[in-house]
Amino acid sequence: MALSSQTIKKILFKNNIVNEEEFSNAEKESLRTNIPVQRLLIAQGKITQQKLLELLSAFFDIPIFNQATQALKLEIIAVLPEITARQKQILVFDHDTVKNAYKVAMVDPTDIETINFLEEYLKGDIEPYITSPDTLKFGFQLYKRRSSENFEATIAEKIREVKGSLSSEQENILENIPLVELVDTIIGYGATLDASDVYFIPQEDSLKIRFRVDGLLHDVISVDRSINDGIVARTKTLAGLRIDEHYKPQDGRFRYKSADTDLDIRIAVMPTLFGEKTTLRLLAGGHSFLTFEELGMEPGTSEQLQKALKKPYGMLLSTGPTGSGKTTTIYSMLYLLNTPEVHIVTIEDPIEYIVPNTSQTQVNPQAGITFASGLRSFLRHSPDIIVLGEIRDKETTEISVNAALTGHLVISTLHTNDAPGAIIRLMELGVEPFLISATLNAILAQRLVRRICPNCKEQYTAEPSVIQEVQKKLGLTQNQITFPSILYRGKGCSLCHNTGFQGRMGLFEVFFINEEVRNLIGTRGLTLDALRKAAQQQGMITLFEDGIKKVAQGVTSLEELLRVATE
Numbered sequence: 201m202a203l204s205s206q207t208i209k210k211i212l213f214k215n216n217i218v219n220e221e222e223f224s225n226a227e228k229e230s231l232r233t234n235i236p237v238q239r240l241l242i243a244q245g246k247i248t249q250q251k252l253l254e255l256l257s258a259f260f261d262i263p264i265f266n267q268a269t270q271a272l273k274l275e276i277i278a279v280l281p282e283i284t285a286r287q288k289q290i291l292v293f294d295h296d297t298v299k300n301a302y303k304v305a306m307v308d309p310t311d312i313e314t315i316n317f318l319e320e321y322l323k324g325d326i327e328p329y330i331t332s333p334d335t336l337k338f339g340f341q342l343y344k345r346r347s348s349e350n351f352e353a354t355i356a357e358k359i360r361e362v363k364g365s366l367s368s369e370q371e372n373i374l375e376n377i378p379l380v381e382l383v384d385t386i387i388g389y390g391a392t393l394d395a396s397d398v399y400f401i402p403q404e405d406s407l408k409i410r411f412r413v414d415g416l417l418h419d420v421i422s423v424d425r426s427i428n429d430g431i432v433a434r435t436k437t438l439a440g441l442r443i444d445e446h447y448k449p450q451d452g453r454f455r456y457k458s459a460d461t462d463l464d465i466r467i468a469v470m471p472t473l474f475g476e477k478t479t480l481r482l483l484a485g486g487h488s489f490l491t492f493e494e495l496g497m498e499p500g501t502s503e504q505l506q507k508a509l510k511k512p513y514g515m516l517l518s519t520g521p522t523g524s525g526k527t528t529t530i531y532s533m534l535y536l537l538n539t540p541e542v543h544i545v546t547i548e549d550p551i552e553y554i555v556p557n558t559s560q561t562q563v564n565p566q567a568g569i570t571f572a573s574g575l576r577s578f579l580r581h582s583p584d585i586i587v588l589g590e591i592r593d594k595e596t597t598e599i600s601v602n603a604a605l606t607g608h609l610v611i612s613t614l615h616t617n618d619a620p621g622a623i624i625r626l627m628e629l630g631v632e633p634f635l636i637s638a639t640l641n642a643i644l645a646q647r648l649v650r651r652i653c654p655n656c657k658e659q660y661t662a663e664p665s666v667i668q669e670v671q672k673k674l675g676l677t678q679n680q681i682t683f684p685s686i687l688y689r690g691k692g693c694s695l696c697h698n699t700g701f702q703g704r705m706g707l708f709e710v711f712f713i714n715e716e717v718r719n720l721i722g723t724r725g726l727t728l729d730a731l732r733k734a735a736q737q738q739g740m741i742t743l744f745e746d747g748i749k750k751v752a753q754g755v756t757s758l759e760e761l762l763r764v765a766t767e
């Protein structure tokens with residue numbers, strides 16, 4: 201159900217997007233990695249997803265399905281079972297009851313077989329629209345939300361079963377089937393909601409189950425605390441931890457598979473006053489990667505970043521607070537750089553995703569592997585690209601700068617608020633300004649904002665007084681930044697659990713270190729203000745400006761931008 205690479209080739213050639221060699225290289229890479237050729241070309245910056253859709257749309261004379269302007273309604277999507285929609289890569293998004301015509305977003309709108317099937321199945325006319333696989337993925341999430349509505353009732357039922365079976369037979373807790381099902385239900389529900397963490401927190405009189413979704417904590421349910429020992433035993437068993445050890449912290453990992461989820465789960469168990477507290481971190485098991493644009497980057501910013509990544513040596517830093525999505529962005533860079541010709545090594549803490557054909561090492565102080573020692577020993581293995589999880593002290597800074605000076609491309613993260621701030625931070629870490637000038641290629645800063653739920657999105661006009669207040673809060677003088685007068689927000693609905701949001705995206709700024717900035721870095725008494733000014737003169741779009749763009753596009757709300765901007 202994907203477009204054939206021949207069709208893509210024909211269209212790209214016709215529009216002079218790639219040449220024969222570039223296409224056949226991408227095709228080879230596609231065979232090796234099993235990633236569709238158009239996705240690779242997008243990742244390589246040869247074409248944007250939007251441009252490709254426009255070309256396909258013009259070529260086939262079929263309109264584009266635009267998720268940003270189209271509210272998705274579950275009752276319409278659900279005319280097709282989830283499994284069929286996923287298999288055929290289609291989404292029914294509108295039904296004209298007068299004409300009895302269904303509008304269907306498709307990855308391959310030329311797939312006549314599927315269109316015939318839909319006409320039969322829906323007993324109506326089909327109007328195909330073209331879309332990208334990622335837009336569809338977002339729509340598919342709506343199916344999942346529906347299946348989770350009965351969670352509380354299911355949990356209550358399972359807990360009754362667990363308690364009943366434990367008191368009656370005194371059977372081995374590990375073979376208790378209701379207990380196994382209870383833990384499965386909770387993990388499965390967490391996966392359904394795209395939770396990144398599931399917490400079991402014993403309190404004085406209850407066991408609190410909490411999920412972290414889109415970076416924020418939600419109390420999901422409180423249950424009888426007596427169930428905690430069973431849950432701890434079950435999760436420890438899955439990860440092969442000691443179940444008779446209750447007074448020491450333990451951690452491990454296990455694979456969780458069900459009908460439609462495949463997760464790599466990290467577990468940490470901690471003794472607390474009221475019993476052991478368990479935290480599960482859910483990581484997607486597949487090797488999917490996102491392009492810069494899918495992460496939320498504007499095409500211009502993505503271009504700057506790709507330009508910086510093309511340099512075979514030097515340093516590229518990603519900055520932002522914990523939880524700002526730095527790691528995901530670095531993995532996207534890795535996938536982009538991961539070609540057979542280069543040797544990539546990483547030192548991470550923790551390793552979050554497996555990247556094929558690279559050497560990834562986990563920091564392990566007990567075994568003597570720290571960021572610094574790992575980096576030192578890796579340098580002896582002649583890598584081309586080194587990814588260092590974090591630059592956090594003088595020692596790691598010094599080795600990184602040396603590696604960048606001696607012909608390696610070093611990618612790492614740093615805790616600063618914005619991109620220009622990273623230069624000051626490097627100086628504080630003891631790097632001589634001339635070394636910064638000589639090695640730094642670019643600095644990326646980022647934040648995550650929540651996306652407005654497409655199901656309950658509404659438009660409204662901003663009161664001038666509200667805008668003024670916002671300007672005041674941010675310390676902006678009038679006219680420094682133009683705020684959009686039409687704003688968007690999510691009213692809250694059952695699909696987004698009344699939060700008005702679904703999923704997240706990044707705000708980005710890329711500070712490209714050009715000749716002028718290099719000269720500036722060498723000047724005496726360099727200030728952060730001077731660096732910011734230089735960035736501005738270079739045309740850098742700041743995090744906040746990027747955010748305002750996304751507010752104007754209706755992807756996120758002004759309140760959400762303010763929350764992130766003032767954090």
Ligand SMILES: [Zn+2]
Nearest residue numbers: 653656693696
């Ligand atoms: Zn909603």
